[in-house]
Amino acid sequence: MAAAKKKKYEVTQDFTDLQDKNKVYRKGDTYPKPGNKKVAPERLKGLLEGDNKQGRPVIKEV
Structure with a gap:
């Protein structure tokens, strides 16, 4: 069984x-730095x- 591919963000x-x-x-x-850092799903959603605080998207999935 293959591991789930980690999403990448720019x-x-x-x-x-x-x-x-x-x-x-x-x-x-790239976000986050380092790339293997764990980020809460809520944080990713906000960004x-x-x-x-900027009130706009600051990252996108690539």
């Missing part, structure tokens, strides 16, 4: 991750859908 708007020691992400970066 930053679409510069932002500072206030939930990860103020790590700065720039447009075009994907704009439920965050």
Whole structure:
């Protein structure tokens, strides 16, 4: 049985991750850094859908 493939995300708007020691992400970066870091589904949803301090999506699935 194959393992589930981990989803990958790309930053679409510069932002500072206030939930990860103020790590700065720039447009075009991969999210999260490092790539094997676990991120809560609620956090991903907020960044994907704009439920965050910027009020807009800052990452997209690639």
